[in-house]
Amino acid sequence: MNLADQNLSRIAREPLWDRAHSQLREALLAGRFEPGSALVLRQLAETFGTSITPVRDAVSRLVAQGVLDQGPRNSALVPDLKSSALTDLMVVRTELEGRATREAAMKACAADVDALEVLLADMRRMIEKRRLDTYLDIHRRFHFGIYALAGIPILLEMIENLWLRCGPILSFVVPQYVVSLKGTDHHQAALDAIRLRDGTRAEAEIVADIEEAGAYLLGLADGTGRIRRPHEAPAGAR
Amino acid sequence: MNLADQNLSRIAREPLWDRAHSQLREALLAGRFEPGSALVLRQLAETFGTSITPVRDAVSRLVAQGVLDQGPRNSALVPDLKSSALTDLMVVRTELEGRATREAAMKACAADVDALEVLLADMRRMIEKRRLDTYLDIHRRFHFGIYALAGIPILLEMIENLWLRCGPILSFVVPQYVVSLKGTDHHQAALDAIRLRDGTRAEAEIVADIEEAGAYLLGLADGTGRIRRPHEAPAGAR
DNA sequence: TTGTGTTATTTGTTATAACAAACGACAAGT
DNA sequence: ACTTGTCGTTTGTTATAACAAATAACACAA
Numbered sequence: 001m002n003l004a005d006q007n008l009s010r011i012a013r014e015p016l017w018d019r020a021h022s023q024l025r026e027a028l029l030a031g032r033f034e035p036g037s038a039l040v041l042r043q044l045a046e047t048f049g050t051s052i053t054p055v056r057d058a059v060s061r062l063v064a065q066g067v068l069d070q071g072p073r074n075s076a077l078v079p080d081l082k083s084s085a086l087t088d089l090m091v092v093r094t095e096l097e098g099r100a101t102r103e104a105a106m107k108a109c110a111a112d113v114d115a116l117e118v119l120l121a122d123m124r125r126m127i128e129k130r131r132l133d134t135y136l137d138i139h140r141r142f143h144f145g146i147y148a149l150a151g152i153p154i155l156l157e158m159i160e161n162l163w164l165r166c167g168p169i170l171s172f173v174v175p176q177y178v179v180s181l182k183g184t185d186h187h188q189a190a191l192d193a194i195r196l197r198d199g200t201r202a203e204a205e206i207v208a209d210i211e212e213a214g215a216y217l218l219g220l221a222d223g224t225g226r227i228r229r230p231h232e233a234p235a236g237a238r
Numbered sequence: 239m240n241l242a243d244q245n246l247s248r249i250a251r252e253p254l255w256d257r258a259h260s261q262l263r264e265a266l267l268a269g270r271f272e273p274g275s276a277l278v279l280r281q282l283a284e285t286f287g288t289s290i291t292p293v294r295d296a297v298s299r300l301v302a303q304g305v306l307d308q309g310p311r312n313s314a315l316v317p318d319l320k321s322s323a324l325t326d327l328m329v330v331r332t333e334l335e336g337r338a339t340r341e342a343a344m345k346a347c348a349a350d351v352d353a354l355e356v357l358l359a360d361m362r363r364m365i366e367k368r369r370l371d372t373y374l375d376i377h378r379r380f381h382f383g384i385y386a387l388a389g390i391p392i393l394l395e396m397i398e399n400l401w402l403r404c405g406p407i408l409s410f411v412v413p414q415y416v417v418s419l420k421g422t423d424h425h426q427a428a429l430d431a432i433r434l435r436d437g438t439r440a441e442a443e444i445v446a447d448i449e450e451a452g453a454y455l456l457g458l459a460d461g462t463g464r465i466r467r468p469h470e471a472p473a474g475a476r
Numbered sequence: 477t478t479g480t481g482t483t484a485t486t487t488g489t490t491a492t493a494a495c496a497a498a499c500g501a502c503a504a505g506t
Numbered sequence: 507a508c509t510t511g512t513c514g515t516t517t518g519t520t521a522t523a524a525c526a527a528a529t530a531a532c533a534c535a536a
Contacts, residue, residue, distance in 0.1 A: 015312065017489080017490090041518070050491085053489075060302075061298060064298075066392075074517095074518060074519085075518070088390045088391065088393065091341075092334070092393055095334065096330070099329070153326065154323070154403075251497085253518085254520075278487070280487070290488090290521090291520050291521065294489090295519090311527070313487075
């Protein structure tokens, strides 16, 4: 008998620490962890229903990636971004995401741009429905959709790392802000520029997008430089 | 009795996995691991005289940082850089190290530049003595000395990560090449530009330095794109 | 000789227990 | 009231053993 055409899919091997890592990543990116709070191994292990070994592995990786801070006694803390750290992150983000956008503009074909245009339409729909969480998710896919077009895996990886670092405060951008931004839609402008193969212009738009969001977040800082969640948006924190 | 002025230094807490991590980092950066070879946990554990738990931790972190590749069965492999991966790395390096240099030029004071000038002199001495390993070490300190002046910790951290990724093939730059490069000393030129607060010029010089080294390494690629160690330089590999 | 199933070995994964450092509560002394 | 020492609890670290998946070696059959 012939084994082909059986529609059997490859069985993926995914260790426990890998799944724990993914879940923590996701939660961080969605802002479901309170900045400054500590991640306790035994506590997480109980939540996941595993021993501490795999969670220790996952947390350890996050710390190694700079996504989590290490507090006293090598405990893992959800980063509580200060203004200066945020400013620094923005510098690196504009540099890397700008470059990725420029490369993307040179390599993108019409179909690529069309696919992104769909995401853009979805984003507008989500804003109108005030669905902040799904908006943020599509927003992320839009950005990374552009960066993926650059075709430079390492660059993509590092940008992902930067977003993870911003994760805990990423959800602080409230719907009001997103809506008010509609006047100057850098996303649309960047996409238009990519379609026209204008790398410089596309880069400038993405950089402007990043810097506007950064400026907004910087405006949330209190006296000590801590970026604080705006009170009008609980955002399902935990 | 007064506790001050007892000349007691702070007792550093350094877990086993941390020391293992440091040692592996160092070895990678010095090119003491053969590209493509596998790091075996129990083997390393025996070398370090510990159980596999701390080495697993250390290796796991290195993989999370992208410094080690993960092969089949989640084993850790010393990356065997292909031409394309090297090209990509160079893109990110020029972007990040270029920006860091520009920032450094704006913030450096005379004393900072003088300190770097000393390292530059040391480098020349090491070239003449054909002490490749110490040359590479000082060379690294010179570069990071510049980048540290930018005063952006996150940027520094990411650049360090990029160097770690290049680590295994970094020692492939043979003395002959380094010497032949003396005609166009980008290091000196960059430092001069920094002293003159010419950020644009300094950035260009550092970028040129990176790209020249990159082009040299790219020239070592064989038919499959693998970067191979030049036969005339065993470089104490193991 | 070639292909195939079996077995032994290697090697990463996970759970568990013992351990040690840090932290907090609390009581005693000043 | 404030400090200080002690004890119990919390929590990360390490070693160890059992486990499971992959690989290699090998024997047997076509």
